[in-house]
Amino acid sequence: MADPPFELLPTRWEKPVTNFLLNLRGREKVEVVTTDMWKPYRKAVKIAMPQAVLVVDKWHVMRMANDAMETARRVYQGGQGISKETRKQLKKGWSIFLKRPYQLSPKQLLDLDGWLKNTPELAGAYECKEQFMDIWKARTATNALARLNHWRDNIPPHLYRLFKPVVTATTNWEAEIMAYFTTGRQWTNAATEARNRVVKMTNRIGAGYSFNAIRARALFGKRPGRVAKEKKDAQAEPAPASPRYLECVSCKALVPRGDHWKYDEYYVDGHVFEVAALCADCARFNTEEWFGAEGHSTPKSE
Structure with missing residues (x-):
């Protein structure tokens, strides 16, 4: 189980984040920092932890390609000449275009194959998205960079506008994206993103929680694993x-x-x-x- 969060800041702008990191005990010993593609984070890490390698989590980069695929599906779904039933089926099966083939069931693979064979507009975007995802199959940074350059140079002209945000992001953050491979393909902030999602859900449910209330809940609230363990231990006793x-x-x-x-x-x-x-x-x-x-x-x- 991942370690619980130890601090939440009320803002993510450069100055407060930098101040926090500068006052973080043991910051000079930090070797790797994982984050998303937010420029203030990069600046703060370079100031407070210049010795650390900054790694952009692959999930944030892959999500941009999925966003492009989702845009292509929505555009096609809302186009003229599309029947009501087709719109309904596309809306219902939106997730099959975002998952990798190995994540799909046999029924979903069959549905996806039907869509791609009958809708060239979606097939091109899907193939471009999957080629981008395959970059993370590379075992070395050299191979990964070669795949990334090949992908950027071979985007079909009619899809370039759709994937332009991905091209821009991978160009501006190329060093940090490639750092995922140079540091051993092991660093990720997935646990932080999962916790962040729970915090956001709690905030929505609270409908008006103050920052201090959310912070107290995230930092000091009883963890589900601890609750389950205590209940299990108690039930195990005669x-x-x-x-x-x-x-x-x-x-x-x-x-x-x-x-x-x-x-x-x-x-x-x-x-x-x-x-x-x-x-x-x-x-x-x-x-x-x-x-x-x-x-x-x-x-x-x-």
Whole structure:
């Protein structure tokens, strides 16, 4: 499992990123930095970590080729003379044009073959996209650069405008893209991008979360793997006559009885039954002002 993030900045502009990196402990020992194609990042790394090799993650470069393919599909789909049923099928099967052949099922491969044989407009864009993706099959930087140059020199004229953003990006960031191969084809910021996606989803769901709230959630929130492990460990123990664990209604982790924040309970024949409980981690976000004096209701909504 990838290490969790250790800091989030409120902006990604050059000055704050540079200041952060300059104050990062051990920055002089950093050997490789992976990032996307954002110029302020490149400038910040060159200032704060001049000894480090900057690697542009291949995912960001490949995504640009997929964006070009998606544009070609949308243009064809919205063109004149295209039947309603064809538009519907293209919209439904959009993903088969973006995946590599080995990622497709036999049914999807058959559908893709049908589209490419019957729509030259899409076939040309797809072949150009796949040739670009094949650059990352190269085992050395020399071979990769040769493939990249060959691809840029042989884009069909009618597709050049479609793939021009890819050509521009691979020209401006050629050294950093090729660094992926010179550093051993192992460096990627995929874990960061995955975490970034979760943060963005959380922000959308929150519909108004402040930056501090998002930062606290990303840095200090209980990780899913930890929750699953705690629950598994608790369930593996023999169940006593009286349950030793309660499930937190917020994060679903199992916490020892007595080591939690009870906020609702009732009595049957003198026995106490907890209806809901919060673990210590989740309870730290709650104070007495959220709960009534009797502990049976919440006067305010979180």
